[in-house]
Amino acid sequence: MQKGTFPLTTSLRVTYMRLVVLGFFFLCFSLLTGAEAECPLKLNPQRVVVRYGGSVAVNCKTSVVHKGMGWEASEGAVPMTKNQSLITWKVSELTQWDMSVQCFINPVDGAQCLVNLTVTVYKSPDSVSISTVNGTMKEGQQYELQCDVHDVAPVQNLTVKWYKNQTLLHQTNFSDTDKTPVNKTVTLLIRPDRADIGAQYWCEAELDLGAEGPQPLLTSSSEPLNVEVYYKPRHSRSTETIIKDVKVMLNCTVKSNPAPDYTWSSDDLKEKISSSVLKSSELSPGNYTCNATNILGSDSKVFILKSKEKTTFWAIVLVGVVVAVALIFAYLIFKCKFSKNSLI
Ligand SMILES: *[C@@H]1O[C@H](CO)[C@@H](O)[C@H](O)[C@H]1NC(C)=O
Numbered sequence: 204m205q206k207g208t209f210p211l212t213t214s215l216r217v218t219y220m221r222l223v224v225l226g227f228f229f230l231c232f233s234l235l236t237g238a239e240a241e242c243p244l245k246l247n248p249q250r251v252v253v254r255y256g257g258s259v260a261v262n263c264k265t266s267v268v269h270k271g272m273g274w275e276a277s278e279g280a281v282p283m284t285k286n287q288s289l290i291t292w293k294v295s296e297l298t299q300w301d302m303s304v305q306c307f308i309n310p311v312d313g314a315q316c317l318v319n320l321t322v323t324v325y326k327s328p329d330s331v332s333i334s335t336v337n338g339t340m341k342e343g344q345q346y347e348l349q350c351d352v353h354d355v356a357p358v359q360n361l362t363v364k365w366y367k368n369q370t371l372l373h374q375t376n377f378s379d380t381d382k383t384p385v386n387k388t389v390t391l392l393i394r395p396d397r398a399d400i401g402a403q404y405w406c407e408a409e410l411d412l413g414a415e416g417p418q419p420l421l422t423s424s425s426e427p428l429n430v431e432v433y434y435k436p437r438h439s440r441s442t443e444t445i446i447k448d449v450k451v452m453l454n455c456t457v458k459s460n461p462a463p464d465y466t467w468s469s470d471d472l473k474e475k476i477s478s479s480v481l482k483s484s485e486l487s488p489g490n491y492t493c494n495a496t497n498i499l500g501s502d503s504k505v506f507i508l509k510s511k512e513k514t515t516f517w518a519i520v521l522v523g524v525v526v527a528v529a530l531i532f533a534y535l536i537f538k539c540k541f542s543k544n545s546l547i
């Protein structure tokens with residue numbers, strides 16, 4: 204029995220608690236909205252985005268009778284005036300980063316109240332530059348690119364984007380709350396390969412100041428950075444069979460950066476050859492190994508050179524055999540006939 208009543212008591216208590224919490228929130232809500240409704244001021248616009256050094260104007264309007272109203276501001280304050288229902292805060296050249304601006308009113312009945320104006324002061328970066336520690340990169344190794352954004356505000360609206368040609372690789376946002384200009388350095392790790400030859404990396408600083416901000420978004424780009432990638436020679440095939448002919452070459456040419464040096468080795472080659480191509484007609488049959496080498500490494504390729512003469516030789520032998528067989532047949536037939544004749 205006791206076990207049965209217990210959950211009932213608990214659920215009642217929970218319901219009671221919920222009511223208390225709800226009531227508390229309702230009280231807070233009505234206090235907040237009541238307070239706002241109490242200050243009879245309207246700002247137009249309600250928030251502004253201003254370029255540092257730029258101009259700004261915001262109206263403050265009331266529809267009630269008052270003992271005075273004005274603008275409190277760290278720049279361009281408007282002293283309290285009576286007999287006016289609209290006053291304008293105006294600055295022709297804003298040169299403060301952290302602006303505190305409020306419109307206030309002294310109603311006939313009740314205490315002074317004020318409304319805050321949200322002011323965002325921005326500045327495009329003085330420069331955006333890209334750099335790398337070392338100009339030349341080796342294929343397959345990791346390198347760091349650096350993007351420096353100088354003198355930009357506000358940093359929480361800044362996005363730094365990395366591009367390779369037209370492809371967006373990465374982007375960074377900042378959670379700093381500085382209102383004054385800052386310098387930002389962002390790095391990107393890349394592992395270039397031979398496909399990156401001729402690729403251009405660049406970074407871009409973008410300021411997104413919301414709907415009130417400039418459209419299109421303010422962007423500043425770095426110069427493109429051409430990466431030079433060093434890579435070693437690599438033949439697509441490590442052996443190749445060649446039939447000797449006037450037109451046929453032993454071609455060892457292979458791409459690499461820097462360009463490779465070539466060396467050939469074979470029992471037949473007496474002198475040193477540095478060309479990447481040899482004429483097959485000037486060589487005797489055999490194996491020829493070519494080595495392509497640059498500062499990163501080397502890759503060899505074997506050419507198996509076969510002579511065409513060999514084929515001709517076997518053709519002659521074959522013809523000889525055929526002719527011999529034909530002659531033997533002819534002789535046999537002749538002999539057969541002759542012996543028949545002699546019998547008759
Ligand atoms: C940003 O860098 C510039 C140039 O190096 C320097 O003069 C300036 O003081 C830096 N600003 C900040 C906020 O560190």
Ligand SMILES: *[C@@H]1O[C@H](CO)[C@@H](O)[C@H](O)[C@H]1NC(C)=O
Binds near residue numbers: 252323411412413
């Ligand atoms: C950018 O600026 C606008 C206007 O100042 C602001 O409302 C918005 O929250 C900012 N965006 C970010 C991501 O901080």
